[in-house]
Amino acid sequence: MTQASHFLEVKNMKQYFPIRKGVFKRTLGYVRAVDDVSFFIDDQETLGLVGESGCGKTTLGRTVLHLLKPTEGKAFFMGQDVETMLSDNPRGIRQKMQIIFQDPYGSLNPRMTVNEIVGEAVRYYGLCPKRELDDYISEVLSKCGMLPEHRFRYPHEFSGGQRQRISIARALALKPKFVVCDEPVSALDVSIRSQILNLLNELKEQLKLTYLFISHDLAVVRHISDRVAVMYLGKIVEKAPKLEFFSNPLHPYSHALLSAIPVPDPKRQRQRIILEGDVPSPANPPSGCRFNPRCRYAMERCKKEEPPLVDVGNGHFVACFLHSK
Amino acid sequence: MAKKSRSSGLWYEAWLRFKRNKLALLGLFMAASVILIAIFAPLIAPYDPVEQLIWTEGRQVRLASPSVKHWMGTDIYGRDILSRIIFGARISLQIGIFATIVSLLIGVPLGAIAGYTGGWVDDLISWLINVVFAFPFLLFVLAVIAVFQSPSLRVVYIAIGLVNWVGIARVVRAQFISLRDREFVEAAKALGLPRGKIIFKHILPNALAPVIVQATLGMGSIIMTEAGLAFLGFGAQPPTPSWGLMISEGQKYLSMGKWWWAIFPGLAIMYTVLAFNFLGDGLRDALDVRLKR
Numbered sequence: 382m383t384q385a386s387h388f389l390e391v392k393n394m395k396q397y398f399p400i401r402k403g404v405f406k407r408t409l410g411y412v413r414a415v416d417d418v419s420f421f422i423d424d425q426e427t428l429g430l431v432g433e434s435g436c437g438k439t440t441l442g443r444t445v446l447h448l449l450k451p452t453e454g455k456a457f458f459m460g461q462d463v464e465t466m467l468s469d470n471p472r473g474i475r476q477k478m479q480i481i482f483q484d485p486y487g488s489l490n491p492r493m494t495v496n497e498i499v500g501e502a503v504r505y506y507g508l509c510p511k512r513e514l515d516d517y518i519s520e521v522l523s524k525c526g527m528l529p530e531h532r533f534r535y536p537h538e539f540s541g542g543q544r545q546r547i548s549i550a551r552a553l554a555l556k557p558k559f560v561v562c563d564e565p566v567s568a569l570d571v572s573i574r575s576q577i578l579n580l581l582n583e584l585k586e587q588l589k590l591t592y593l594f595i596s597h598d599l600a601v602v603r604h605i606s607d608r609v610a611v612m613y614l615g616k617i618v619e620k621a622p623k624l625e626f627f628s629n630p631l632h633p634y635s636h637a638l639l640s641a642i643p644v645p646d647p648k649r650q651r652q653r654i655i656l657e658g659d660v661p662s663p664a665n666p667p668s669g670c671r672f673n674p675r676c677r678y679a680m681e682r683c684k685k686e687e688p689p690l691v692d693v694g695n696g697h698f699v700a701c702f703l704h705s706k
Numbered sequence: 707m708a709k710k711s712r713s714s715g716l717w718y719e720a721w722l723r724f725k726r727n728k729l730a731l732l733g734l735f736m737a738a739s740v741i742l743i744a745i746f747a748p749l750i751a752p753y754d755p756v757e758q759l760i761w762t763e764g765r766q767v768r769l770a771s772p773s774v775k776h777w778m779g780t781d782i783y784g785r786d787i788l789s790r791i792i793f794g795a796r797i798s799l800q801i802g803i804f805a806t807i808v809s810l811l812i813g814v815p816l817g818a819i820a821g822y823t824g825g826w827v828d829d830l831i832s833w834l835i836n837v838v839f840a841f842p843f844l845l846f847v848l849a850v851i852a853v854f855q856s857p858s859l860r861v862v863y864i865a866i867g868l869v870n871w872v873g874i875a876r877v878v879r880a881q882f883i884s885l886r887d888r889e890f891v892e893a894a895k896a897l898g899l900p901r902g903k904i905i906f907k908h909i910l911p912n913a914l915a916p917v918i919v920q921a922t923l924g925m926g927s928i929i930m931t932e933a934g935l936a937f938l939g940f941g942a943q944p945p946t947p948s949w950g951l952m953i954s955e956g957q958k959y960l961s962m963g964k965w966w967w968a969i970f971p972g973l974a975i976m977y978t979v980l981a982f983n984f985l986g987d988g989l990r991d992a993l994d995v996r997l998k999r
Contacts (some may be wrong), residue, residue: 450894475898488889491716492911501907502897535715548893555897 730988813874820964821882
């Protein structure tokens with residue numbers, strides 16, 4: 382296999398959730414939250430994963446970390462299968478791959494002090510000698526823009542932005558190499574957002590991190606990513622290097638997403654593409670191209686065949702019949 | 707372990723809320739008074755609760771009405787009712803506390819397993835809970851006592867505990883179900899922490915508040931149940947100074963105008979049950995399960 386060439390590689394990952402009903406819990410069908418997704422991330426690169434709510438991007442993030450066992454498919458971390466690493470040496474792999482959650486109010490245990498929250502796993506892994514633990518925690522906290530004296534407070538005494546900093550400190554205290562950022566700024570005020578984004582960028586430089594950055598906000602993704610992947614109903618429909626994506630988006634869904642970015646100039650008239658209808662249910666996705674019921678360019682073929690993700694050059698991949706023969 | 711400089715845990719904040727609630731403070735005061743009376747019963751009680759005073763004071767102390775010497779009167783055997791009520795607090799609290807401990811010992815682990823694991827384990831435990839719930843409470847306790855055959859205090863609290871755990875288990879199960887999918891639990895999993903740590907450090911402390919409320923409110927109903935059992939003759943046996951037993955013995959004399967034998971233990975039960983209900987309600991308001999999302 383050639384997976385050794387990439388820092389993280391995800392191959393044909395699927396995450397199906399069974400729908401069970403009735404006394405006997407018969408399986409009536411599956412919600413295909415993630416359906417046959419492949420991608421890779423190189424060392425110290427940030428891949429921005431965008432898509433609207435319910436498209437499976439959060440599930441994908443968790444499945445990559447194997448917090449949810451994938452229905453099918455594999456993730457390779459530095460050339461090694463995550464699943465086998467988890468069964469051989471769970472501590473090693475968990476320490477190297479961390480996650481930052483969306484909701485800073487839900488992701489911190491309300492009954493633990495910041496010291497315990499950040500220090501618990503450090504102690505468990507024995508990452509630093511007991512005597513130096515306090516200093517280490519203070520150091521990580523100040524790296525994340527918190528004061529050492531915050532250590533003895535509880536999460537509810539902090540604002541959303543501060544909590545997100547604690548959340549980041551908890552993840553980074555383990556000295557991970559790869560971090561899944563699951564909409565880390567979506568729950569925050571706009572004024573705090575840029576602070577947290579800049580913090581994530583700085584930490585990435587300093588600690589040589591690699592991010593999978595999940596967001597529904599293209600403006601945020603544009604700020605932080607090196608490459609962008611667009612997800613729709615459990616599938617990746619387009620992926621490309623950042624500049625290429627923003628200057629030359631190909632998929633009709635990407636067009637619609639990009640037209641939704643607000644422009645801070647009221648005089649500029651833009652054509653907005655309003656998508657009609659709702660996202661179809663991932664339990665019963667439309668046949669052919671999953672975007673076809675909402676697509677402006679939908680052709681007869683789109684309803685029957687599923688477009689493959691094809692290379693159109695410059696590292697740009699798109700799954701649309703408009704761009705492949 | 708850590709110095710708590712100017713920090714305020716959720717428990718401390720709950721106490722601040724509790725302090726503002728007058729009814730809750732009254733409940734705390736009442737419950738504390740019952741507990742203190744039970745602890746210091748030998749020092750407070752003017753007489754021995756089982757001593758028949760006819761031998762020392764003569765036949766006139768049989769069913770004597772309340773007087774300066776006997777504040778709550780005496781019963782037909784010439785025992786001082788006030789002293790019996792004071793010692794009766796020991797019986798009621800003992801049953802209340804031990805039955806609650808038994809309920810917690812069964813209910814917390816079963817509820818936790820059901821809620822955390824889910825699947826068929828949850829189905830099985832939930833089925834068991836529903837079966838026990840479906841029976842009338844007192845009838846089930848009577849059935850359990852019947853199995854043990856000889857009614858003693860220990861049998862009573864074990865029997866009550868064996869029935870009362872279902873309420874606790876339900877609360878714990880519901881808490882675990884809602885907490886196991888919370889992001890901070892997922893974060894603990896992502897950190898690679900072992901399951902024991904996740905359950906005992908991350909989930910259980912957050913599930914505790916409603917369990918405490920349930921257990922406190924349960925105290926009231928357990929004390930009532932004990933009194934009911936004693937009244938029916940299935941609980942404490944004479945000459946134990948159990949409040950329920952006293953009502954049972956005294957009620958025959960109510961119609962003769964000898965009200966003090968049955969009324970005073972009745973008031974004692976009311977006071978104690980009210981105490982724990984006020985306290986439980988106060989705790990519920992103070993601990994309020996919204997975990998500040």
